[in-house]
Amino acid sequence: MDWFFANASFVAGLALTHLSIVIVPIVLGSILAIVGARLVRARWVPGVTAVLSAVYAIPSLALFVALPALIGTPFVGPTNVVIALTVYAVASMFFSARDAFSQVPSSTKTTATALGMSRFQLFVHVELPMAIPGLISGLRVVSATTVSMAAIGAVVGVRNLGYLFLDGFQRRIPEEIVTGLVAVFVIAIAFDGGLWLLGRALTPWRARGGERV
Amino acid sequence: MFSISDLAAWFADPVNWDGRYGLWFLLLEHVAITLAALLIATIVALPLGLAIGHTGRGEFLVIGLGSISRAVPTMGLLFALVLLWGVQLRDVSLLVALAAIAIPPLLAGTFAGVTTIPWGIRDSAKAQGMTGFQRVRYVEFPLATSSMIGGMRIAFIQVVSTVVLAPLVGLGGLGFGIVQGLALRNYSQVVASSLVIIVITIVGSQLLGWLQRRTDDRL
Amino acid sequence: MKLSRITALAVSITALVGLAGCATSEAPPTDPSIETIVIGSQAYYSNEIIAETYAQILEDSGYPVERKFSLGQRDVYIPALEAGEIDLIPEYTGNLLQFFDPAATETAADEVYTALGLALPEGLTAFTMSSATDQDSYNVTKEFADANSLVSIEDLAKVTGLTLGGAPELAERPYGPSGLLSVYGVTVEFQATGETTVDSLVAGIVDMANVYSADPRIEQLGLVTLSDPRGLFLASNVVPVASGVVSDYVAYLIDKVSAAMTAEDLVAMNVRSVDEKLSASVIAREWLLSKGLVK
Numbered sequence: 226m227d228w229f230f231a232n233a234s235f236v237a238g239l240a241l242t243h244l245s246i247v248i249v250p251i252v253l254g255s256i257l258a259i260v261g262a263r264l265v266r267a268r269w270v271p272g273v274t275a276v277l278s279a280v281y282a283i284p285s286l287a288l289f290v291a292l293p294a295l296i297g298t299p300f301v302g303p304t305n306v307v308i309a310l311t312v313y314a315v316a317s318m319f320f321s322a323r324d325a326f327s328q329v330p331s332s333t334k335t336t337a338t339a340l341g342m343s344r345f346q347l348f349v350h351v352e353l354p355m356a357i358p359g360l361i362s363g364l365r366v367v368s369a370t371t372v373s374m375a376a377i378g379a380v381v382g383v384r385n386l387g388y389l390f391l392d393g394f395q396r397r398i399p400e401e402i403v404t405g406l407v408a409v410f411v412i413a414i415a416f417d418g419g420l421w422l423l424g425r426a427l428t429p430w431r432a433r434g435g436e437r438v
Numbered sequence: 439m440f441s442i443s444d445l446a447a448w449f450a451d452p453v454n455w456d457g458r459y460g461l462w463f464l465l466l467e468h469v470a471i472t473l474a475a476l477l478i479a480t481i482v483a484l485p486l487g488l489a490i491g492h493t494g495r496g497e498f499l500v501i502g503l504g505s506i507s508r509a510v511p512t513m514g515l516l517f518a519l520v521l522l523w524g525v526q527l528r529d530v531s532l533l534v535a536l537a538a539i540a541i542p543p544l545l546a547g548t549f550a551g552v553t554t555i556p557w558g559i560r561d562s563a564k565a566q567g568m569t570g571f572q573r574v575r576y577v578e579f580p581l582a583t584s585s586m587i588g589g590m591r592i593a594f595i596q597v598v599s600t601v602v603l604a605p606l607v608g609l610g611g612l613g614f615g616i617v618q619g620l621a622l623r624n625y626s627q628v629v630a631s632s633l634v635i636i637v638i639t640i641v642g643s644q645l646l647g648w649l650q651r652r653t654d655d656r657l
Numbered sequence: 658m659k660l661s662r663i664t665a666l667a668v669s670i671t672a673l674v675g676l677a678g679c680a681t682s683e684a685p686p687t688d689p690s691i692e693t694i695v696i697g698s699q700a701y702y703s704n705e706i707i708a709e710t711y712a713q714i715l716e717d718s719g720y721p722v723e724r725k726f727s728l729g730q731r732d733v734y735i736p737a738l739e740a741g742e743i744d745l746i747p748e749y750t751g752n753l754l755q756f757f758d759p760a761a762t763e764t765a766a767d768e769v770y771t772a773l774g775l776a777l778p779e780g781l782t783a784f785t786m787s788s789a790t791d792q793d794s795y796n797v798t799k800e801f802a803d804a805n806s807l808v809s810i811e812d813l814a815k816v817t818g819l820t821l822g823g824a825p826e827l828a829e830r831p832y833g834p835s836g837l838l839s840v841y842g843v844t845v846e847f848q849a850t851g852e853t854t855v856d857s858l859v860a861g862i863v864d865m866a867n868v869y870s871a872d873p874r875i876e877q878l879g880l881v882t883l884s885d886p887r888g889l890f891l892a893s894n895v896v897p898v899a900s901g902v903v904s905d906y907v908a909y910l911i912d913k914v915s916a917a918m919t920a921e922d923l924v925a926m927n928v929r930s931v932d933e934k935l936s937a938s939v940i941a942r943e944w945l946l947s948k949g950l951v952k
Contacts, residue, residue, distance in 0.1 A: 282639035369508035382729030413509030525856035608850035618825035
């Protein structure tokens with residue numbers, strides 16, 4: 226604990242950096258995936274699925290470093306990690322979003338169309354609200370995975386909470402590693418709790434039914 | 439910096455395939471570590487998932503573990519375990535850290551497999567006078583197989599890409615090609631090693647997907 | 658460009674020598690335009706401490722400093738240095754020379770430094786090197802050294818079945834297994850031990866290991882560093898490397914740090930980092946104070 230108290234402000238700084246690195250991938254990645262899942266036509270789905278599965282299988286360490294060579298991003302700084310994490314978030318969220326939308330009964334959609342709703346209205350007022358439970362559970366997976374995966378960025382020079390693992394291991398300071406584990410955990414659980422609350426707030430009609438998850 | 443022809447040349451050079459740190463050995467090692475971690479995870483998650491599904495008690499464990507495990511960065515856990523147990527047991531540390539990410543999806547898959555069996559089937563097994571063990575062995579386990587394999591597929595995909603961290607603690611697998619390639623600026627080696635990992639992931643996940651569909655029609 | 662830097666260095670050194678002789682006899686160069694200096698460091702606690710000394714002496718003279726520390730390995734930060742994303746980073750002469758010229762044959766400190774000056778790409782400048790070194794070295798445990806009466810790498814030739822531990826890239830380095838065989842006739846089986854190299858040596862997983870010479874654990878664990886009479890390893894002195902045009906006054910301040918830092922100082926600071934678990938900024942601050950480099 227001594228180490229933690231002596232370095233509390235340093236750890237807080239790393240935690241802030243960590244947060245700033247994961248927020249874009251979680252938000253942007255999810256939006257892209259949700260919109261993409263709705264827009265991609267049925268006949269393209271096998272192709273998109275194959276590409277995204279392959280993308281998801283790229284080791285993060287390799288993608289972090291390959292990006293400057295591939296797309297000319299700066300070598301130093303969090304840009305590469307942010308882009309890579311966004312790509313992983315899209316790849317993961319796309320499948321959850323498709324599942325969530327496929328749970329919406331087609332009879333409901335037909336009814337809404339019969340009532341004269343446009344495609345956009347159908348999406349915003351019917352499909353999106355009904356898919357929320359599925360989308361939220363997908364988002365919870367994406368947020369937790371992104372927060373913990375971002376730590377690997379420390380290996381390629383992004384000074385976030387993952388730095389505590391590398392430095393703590395080099396200097397043999399177990400408290401430093403444990404501090405990093407706890408800090409990442411707290412951030413991930415905070416996202417998770419926030420999304421759970423968001424899910425409840427967005428689907429008030431479900432709360433009465435005593436929904437779990 | 440990197441080109442397709444360099445990559446092709448890298449693959450064509452037998453030097454890169456042979457020896458302790460050649461592609462063949464690293465590939466085998468990568469697959470072996472993955473399978474060992476999945477085996478350990480299965481030994482833990484399968485009985486536990488069946489028990490929770492059978493008794494209906496401890497569901498919170500399935501859901502809680504799922505969220506918690508994703509929030510634990512494997513690199514940190516691995517370093518902490520190696521510091522704690524010492525370098526002699528670094529392979530154990532690695533397998534434990536990998537099993538930690540494989541257990542939750544396996545557990546969830548097994549649990550879901552049991553609880554989604556229609557009550558009619560489970561009740562009629564009971565009505566026929568089957569004991570608790572017999573129901574698990576002859577009804578619930580076979581009918582949960584497909585869902586379990588689904589969980590195994592998720593676990594597999596995550597473990598295969600995480601084995602890449604092994605060289606940080608002095609162990610092998612295809613991560614060696616990535617970590618060494620980064621230090622030596624040998625980007626062909628980095629990309630080649632990554633490609634092999636992607637191929638393993640796709641082949642393994644297709645195989646498990648096929649198995650999942652094969653076992654699905656049992657119901 | 659490079660020539661003018663050398664001239665500037667000569668001026669700074671002269672100033673420094675003058676200063677050492679008589680503290681106020683010669684005015685230091687002054688800097689009309691004070692700009693933010695971006696200082697980088699490797700993902701290595703010792704390198705971070707050195708980077709902190711640079712940062713703090715500059716801050717003490719009123720320079721705004723931006724720290725971009727623990728940037729990983731050379732393949733990450735050297736392109737960034739060349740692109741001007743970083744202005745200054747502590748480096749090591751031998752390892753840096755080998756990065757730009759893998760076929761380099763120089764091993765003595767001065768030769769390595771001269772060769773480095775020629776090997777550096779356009780736009781990068783090496784300041785005067787420090788006498789502090791942190792270089793690759795082969796180490797064995799005391800027991801293993803006693804059992805096989807080992808003092809130098811030469812003595813390994815009579816030992817069979819040797820295993821060598823080190824980072825994955827050691828397998829391909831000129832001083833790795835191939836160099837051991839060609840220079841000393843020593844055959845080893847390489848085992849990549851990554852971040853666990855010293856532990857692996859102590860645990861007996863490997864017989865010998867590549868450890869940086871300023872690693873405090875060499876002394877703490879009583880490891881025996883084998884001497885290198887035939888110059889397998891390149892000398893690796895601490896050297897500040899700058900990108901683009903850096904003002905004479907910055908060079909003057911950084912040179913003061915390099916001149917004051919001894920090999921013993923560097924090890925002592927590393928010991929504090931590992932034993933007392935102090936942060937790099939505290940260790941750097943106290944060292945600068947002890948040398949009278951900051952007030």
